Amino acid sequence: MKILSIVWKDIRIFFKEPGYLIYLVVLPLVFIQLFTTLFSASVGSATSSEKIRLVVVNQDPDGALAQEFVRKLEEIGTLEVLPTTLDEAEADYKDTRITRYLTIPADFTKKIEAGQPAEVTFKALDSLSLTIQSMKMIIEGVGNSLQLERNILDSLTQFSEMQSSAPAELQIYDVDVLTRQAQSQFKASDERPLVAVKLEYPQAVTVAPEDDFSMVQFSVPGFTVLFAFLVAQASARSIYDEKKTGSFRRLLAAPLSKLQLLSGKLLPNLFIVLFQILIIFVTSIILLPLTGVGRLSLGEHPGALLAISFCVALCSTSLGILIAAIARTEAQIGGVSALFLWLMGFLGGTMVPLDIMNSPMLTGISRFIPHSYAVNAYKDVLIRGADLNAVLPSLGILIGFSLIFFLIGLWRFDFN
Amino acid sequence: MAIVEAQNLVKKFGDFEAVKGISFAVEEGEVFGLLGPNGAGKTTTISMLTGLFPPTSGTAMINGYDIQKDPLQAKQICGLVPQDLALYPTLSARANLEFFGRVYGLSGKKLKENVEDILRVVSLTDRADQAIEKYSGGMKRRVNIAAGLVHQPRLLFLDEPTVGVDPQSRNYIFESVQRLNRERGMTIIYTSHYMEEVELLCNRVAIVDQGKLIALDTIKNLVGMLGGGVLRIGLKQADAVLLDALSQLPAVQNASVLQTVTMTPPEQKETTIQVAQPVTVKVETRNSQQALIQVINYLEEQNQTLLSLDILENNLESVFLHLTGKQLRE
Numbered sequence: 227m228k229i230l231s232i233v234w235k236d237i238r239i240f241f242k243e244p245g246y247l248i249y250l251v252v253l254p255l256v257f258i259q260l261f262t263t264l265f266s267a268s269v270g271s272a273t274s275s276e277k278i279r280l281v282v283v284n285q286d287p288d289g290a291l292a293q294e295f296v297r298k299l300e301e302i303g304t305l306e307v308l309p310t311t312l313d314e315a316e317a318d319y320k321d322t323r324i325t326r327y328l329t330i331p332a333d334f335t336k337k338i339e340a341g342q343p344a345e346v347t348f349k350a351l352d353s354l355s356l357t358i359q360s361m362k363m364i365i366e367g368v369g370n371s372l373q374l375e376r377n378i379l380d381s382l383t384q385f386s387e388m389q390s391s392a393p394a395e396l397q398i399y400d401v402d403v404l405t406r407q408a409q410s411q412f413k414a415s416d417e418r419p420l421v422a423v424k425l426e427y428p429q430a431v432t433v434a435p436e437d438d439f440s441m442v443q444f445s446v447p448g449f450t451v452l453f454a455f456l457v458a459q460a461s462a463r464s465i466y467d468e469k470k471t472g473s474f475r476r477l478l479a480a481p482l483s484k485l486q487l488l489s490g491k492l493l494p495n496l497f498i499v500l501f502q503i504l505i506i507f508v509t510s511i512i513l514l515p516l517t518g519v520g521r522l523s524l525g526e527h528p529g530a531l532l533a534i535s536f537c538v539a540l541c542s543t544s545l546g547i548l549i550a551a552i553a554r555t556e557a558q559i560g561g562v563s564a565l566f567l568w569l570m571g572f573l574g575g576t577m578v579p580l581d582i583m584n585s586p587m588l589t590g591i592s593r594f595i596p597h598s599y600a601v602n603a604y605k606d607v608l609i610r611g612a613d614l615n616a617v618l619p620s621l622g623i624l625i626g627f628s629l630i631f632f633l634i635g636l637w638r639f640d641f642n
Numbered sequence: 643m644a645i646v647e648a649q650n651l652v653k654k655f656g657d658f659e660a661v662k663g664i665s666f667a668v669e670e671g672e673v674f675g676l677l678g679p680n681g682a683g684k685t686t687t688i689s690m691l692t693g694l695f696p697p698t699s700g701t702a703m704i705n706g707y708d709i710q711k712d713p714l715q716a717k718q719i720c721g722l723v724p725q726d727l728a729l730y731p732t733l734s735a736r737a738n739l740e741f742f743g744r745v746y747g748l749s750g751k752k753l754k755e756n757v758e759d760i761l762r763v764v765s766l767t768d769r770a771d772q773a774i775e776k777y778s779g780g781m782k783r784r785v786n787i788a789a790g791l792v793h794q795p796r797l798l799f800l801d802e803p804t805v806g807v808d809p810q811s812r813n814y815i816f817e818s819v820q821r822l823n824r825e826r827g828m829t830i831i832y833t834s835h836y837m838e839e840v841e842l843l844c845n846r847v848a849i850v851d852q853g854k855l856i857a858l859d860t861i862k863n864l865v866g867m868l869g870g871g872v873l874r875i876g877l878k879q880a881d882a883v884l885l886d887a888l889s890q891l892p893a894v895q896n897a898s899v900l901q902t903v904t905m906t907p908p909e910q911k912e913t914t915i916q917v918a919q920p921v922t923v924k925v926e927t928r929n930s931q932q933a934l935i936q937v938i939n940y941l942e943e944q945n946q947t948l949l950s951l952d953i954l955e956n957n958l959e960s961v962f963l964h965l966t967g968k969q970l971r972e
C-alpha cells in the first residue's frame with residue numbers, strides 16, 4: 227500500500243513532465259521511422275511501386291497448368307518472376323545470394339488434372355518476415371484461383387453434357403442449378419485445396435535481409451531496447467531530485483522500511499518501461515505503416531515478446547538504481563549517464579545491427595552489454611519466429627545482469 | 643517518561659565530528675528549542691532523532707522506542723519539517739499532502755479528513771489543487787509545514803522553519819506552533835539560529851555550538867544566570883577613580899571603558915539617547931533598573947554630564963555571547 231502510493235506518485239510526476247514523454251516515447255518512434263526509411267533506401271528496398279523478386283523453378287515446364295500458374299503469379303503484379311533451374315537456385319540459396327525460391331513439381335499439371343492436390347515448395351531463409359508471409363499468401367491465392375477455374379470449368383463441361391442429352395423442353399440453363407453448382411465448387415475449393423503451398427525454412431539462421439526485407443522488424447527491437455534502457459536515467463534522476471529537494475529525508479523519516487522505500491522508487495521504472503514498449507509496438511503496428519515504412523509484425527509468439535519486455539524493464543530498472551548509487555553530481559546523473567547509456571546502446575547493437583558491422587572486437591564487447599541480448603531476443607522472435615524456449619538463454623542473461631546491477635546498486639546506495 | 647531522549651549522540655562525517663556527544667530529554671507537551679549558529683549541528687542532531695541516519699555512537703529514544711531498533715514504531719509518532727522545501731513541485735498541495743499521509747499509513751476517509759483539516763489550518767484550501775511550483779514562497783513554506791502534520795504526529799520536529807520567510811508568514815508560523823502545542827498538546831522541537839524566535843516560543847532551550855551542548859535550561863534561568871543587563875554611558879571623560887567608584891555601587895558588578903562601540907547586536911532592545919561619545923563606559927549590573935538610578939545619582943554628585951545612555955537587557959544572545967565569546971549570528 228505504502229509502496230504503491232510512492233509508485234503512483236512517481237508515475238504522476240513522470241507524466242507531468244512532457245520532456246520525458248517526448249524523450250522516452252516519441253523520440254524512439256521518430257528514430258524507428260527515420261532509420262527504417264534510411265536503411266530501406268540505402269539497401270534499395272522495394273517501395274510499393276517496385277516488384278518483389280521471386281525465383282521460380284518450374285520442373286513441369288511443358289505442363290499447361292504449371293505454365294498457367296507461373297503466368298498468374300506474374301499477372302498479380304507485385305512479383306517479378308525470375309525463372310531458373312533447380313541446381314542454380316539451390317546453389318544461390320545455399321550461399322544466401324537469394325533468400326527464397328519457389329519450386330513447382332514435375333507432376334503439377336498431371337495431379338491437378340486428375341483432381342489430386344499438388345504441392346509447390348516455397349523455401350525461405352527469413353521465414354517470418356512480412357515479405358515472406360505476404361508472398362506465401364500471394365502464391366496460395368494464385369493456387370486457389372487456378373483451382374477454382376478448374377472446378378468451374380469442370381462444372382460447365384458437366385452442364386453442357388447434361389443439356390445436350392436432355393429432352394428439348396428442359397434445354398434451358400437453369401440459373402438456380404448453375405448457381406448452386408458453382409457455390410458448391412467454391413466451397414470445395416476452400417476445403418481441399420488442389421494447390422498447397424509448403425513453406426520450408428531452416429531453424430534460426432542469420433541472414434542479411436534481401437532488398438525488400440521489412441526493416442521495421444530490425445529497427446523496432448533496436449530502438450525499443452535503446453530507449454527502454456534510457457528510462458534508467460529518468461529513475462536515477464527521480465531519486466537524485468528527491469535527495470536534492472529533501473523529500474527523500476521525509477521518506478526516510480516516515481515509517482517505511484528501506485526495502486519499501488527502494489521498491490517504491492524502482493517499480494515506476496518497471497511500469498514506465500513496459501508502458502513505453504507497449505506504445506512503441508502498438509504505434510509500429512498501427513501508425514508506422516501510414517508513414518510508408520511497413521508495419522511491424524509481432525510474429526507467432528507474442529507471449530515471448532512479453533517475457534522479453536519484462537526482463538528488459540527489470541534490467542533497465544536495476545541499472546537505474548546503479549546509476550543513482552554511483553552518480554554524485556548533477557552532471558553525472560544527467561549528461562554523463564545519458565552519454566553512457568547511448569554508448570551502451572550503440573555497442574549493444576541497438577542502432578546498427580552488430581552483424582552488419584562485422585567486427586570481432588565490437589561483437590566481443592557486446593557480450594558484456596545487456597542491450598545486445600535484449601535486441602537479439604526480440605529479433606529472434608520478431609524475425610526468426612523463435613518461441614519463448616528459444617529465447618530463454620538470453621532472458622537468463624538479462625536477469626543475471628539485473629541481479630548484478632541491483633546488488634552493486636544496493637551496496638553503493640547512499641540513503642543519506 | 644520523556645518523549646525524546648538523546649543519550650550521548652555523536653555523528654562523524656568521515657573525520658569531521660559534526661555532533662560531539664549531545665544528551666537531553668524532552669517531556670511530552672514541551673516546546674523545546676535547539677539554538678545554535680550555522681553549522682552547530684542542529685540539523686544533524688534532528689536527523690539522528692528522526693532516524694534519517696544512525697548516530698556514530700549514542701542512542702535516541704522516541705516515546706520509549708529506540709529509533710535504531712524499532713524505527714517503525716518510533717517514526718510513526720514523529721513529524722518532520724525539513725529545513726529546505728521538501729515537496730514535489732509539479733504536484734498540487736493536496737496531492738503532496740495525500741501522498742505524505744499515505745506514507746504514514748493513512749487512507750480512505752481518515753486521509754481525506756486529515757488533508758482537508760490541515761489545508762484549513764494553513765489556509766490553502768482554495769488553491770489546494772494547483773501545482774506547488776506556482777505558489778509564492780510563503781505558501782510553499784506553509785505546505786512544507788503542513789506535509790509534516792498530515793498524520794497528526796504527537797512529536798513535531800521543525801528545522802528552521804522561518805529561514806527565508808517574509809514577516810507575515812513568519813508570524814503565521816509562530817501562531818501555528820503555539821496553537822498546535824496548546825490545542826493539540828503536540829510536543830515540538832524547534833531549531834533556529836534566531837534567538838528571539840526561541841525566546842518567544844520555547845519553554846526550554848538547548849544551546850549548541852560546534853557540535854556540543856553548551857547550555858540547557860529554561861530561558862528565564864539562562865538569562866538570569868547573566869545577572870541584570872548592561873548600561874552603556876557616554877561621558878566627557880572617565881578615569882580610574884570614576885570607574886572604581888562605579889564598580890563599588892551596590893547594583894553594579896563591574897565598570898570598564900569601551901574603546902569603540904563595536905558589539906551592538908542588532909536584536910538587542912536599546913533605548914538610546916545619543917549626544918556625543920568621547921568615552922563610553924560599560925557598566926555590567928546585577929539589576930539594570932537599580933543600577934541605573936545609582937549610577938545617575940553618583941554622576942550628579944560628581945557633577946558629571948551624561949552624554950548618552952544605552953540600556954542593554956540580557957537575552958539569549960548575551961547568554962550565547964557570554965558562553966562562547968562570540969555572537970550567534972555573523
Ligand SMILES: Nc1ncnc2c1ncn2[C@@H]1O[C@H](COP(=O)(O)OP(=O)(O)OP(=O)(O)O)[C@@H](O)[C@H]1O
Pocket residue numbers: 642655658660678679680681682683684685686687725802835
Ligand atoms: N552529510 C554531511 N557530510 C559531511 N558533513 C556534513 C554533512 N551534513 C552536515 N555536515 C557538517 O556538519 C556540521 C553541522 O551541520 P548541520 O547541518 O547539522 O548544522 P546546523 O546547525 O543545522 O546549521 P544551519 O543552521 O546552517 O542549518 C556542518 O559543519 C556541516 O558542514
Ligand SMILES: [Mg+2]
Pocket residue numbers: 684685686725801802
Ligand atoms: Mg540546519
